[in-house]
Amino acid sequence: METLKKPFVALTVIAIIVISLASVGPLVYKLITNPGIRTGGINAENAVPATTGVDGHWNLVPGSGANTTGVGFTFNEVLPGERKSTSGSTYQVTGFLDVSDGQLTDGEVVADATTIKTDIEKRDINVRRSILHTDDFPTATFQVKGPIDLTDVPDDGTVANAEVPGVLTLHGTSRDVTPTLDVLRTGERVIVAGVLTVDRTDYNIYPPEFVAATIAEEGEINIRLVFEK
Incomplete structure (x- = not known):
């Protein structure tokens, strides 16, 4: 009888392992492959001509609809x-x-890097x-290095491009960058959006390598910023 029990116990253990892998496997795959939440570019579908001049002090605001502020x-x-x-x-x-x-x-x-969500x-x-x-580097910052000429940015509700040199500080490390960004003057707002291509190793970001996946060195910082006076 004892001899018969051993194969039965072994088969039971194997069955439990198989069932566990079947239930956990999709979760692990989802953790690895789901695309996350991306900050997109400017949506100019409902843009209107600017109703205020470009000069002045502009504060970052949450935005609305398809043009919400995000990094x-x-x-x-x-x-x-x-x-x-x-x-x-x-x-x-x-x-x-x-x-x-x-x-x-x-x-x-x-x-606020502590609130980043996928x-x-x-x-x-x-x-x-x-x-x-x-915990050590709770924020990421971009400091503009002006002056930057904005006189070519139209006031008719169409999107233009502008090079915006500045200093990007990420993970406690600062680097000079010059992204080309989309700029839209619409109504009382200025909307700025674009992509900064970065090499994470330039910012001393060396994530642990997992068995299933590693993270490429080159990536993007995605921004969409809405300003009002």
């Missing part, structure tokens, strides 16, 4: 045989712009604790 990241996760993009965003962003005689003379944007809570915790180390 985030997009990086490729390198999986066996494929690459998947993962994005995260925060809407806890503060900042300002100062424009005088059509020249952007000063400006700053500060994003679309999976476990991944959010991992990003904050193990990759961005937000």
Whole structure:
């Protein structure tokens, strides 16, 4: 009888393991492959001509509808045989712009990295604790290096481009960057959006490598910022 019990027990254990893997497997795959929450570009569908001049002190506001203020990241996760993009965003962003005689003379944007979210809570915790180390580096900042000529930005509700040199501070490390950003003057607002291509190693970001996936060195900082006087 004892001899018969051993194979039965072994088969039972194997069955439990198989059932457990079947239930956990989809969750693990979802954690790795879900695309997350990406901060998009400007939506100019309902744009109208500007109703205020470009000069003045502009404060960052939450925005509305398809043009809400947000800052985030997009990086490729390198999986066996494929690459998947993962994005995260925060809407806890503060900042300002100062424009005088059509020249952007000063400006700053500060994003709360502790509130970055993808679309999976476990991944959010991992990003904050193990990759961005937000306990030590709770914010990411962009400081404008002016003056920057904005006189070519139209006031008719169409999108223009502008190079905006500045200093990006991420993970406690600062680097000079010069992104080309989309700029829209619409009604009482100025909306700025675009992508900053970054190499995470330039900012001393070295996340742990997991068995299933590693994170590519080059990625994006995605921004969409809404300003009002």
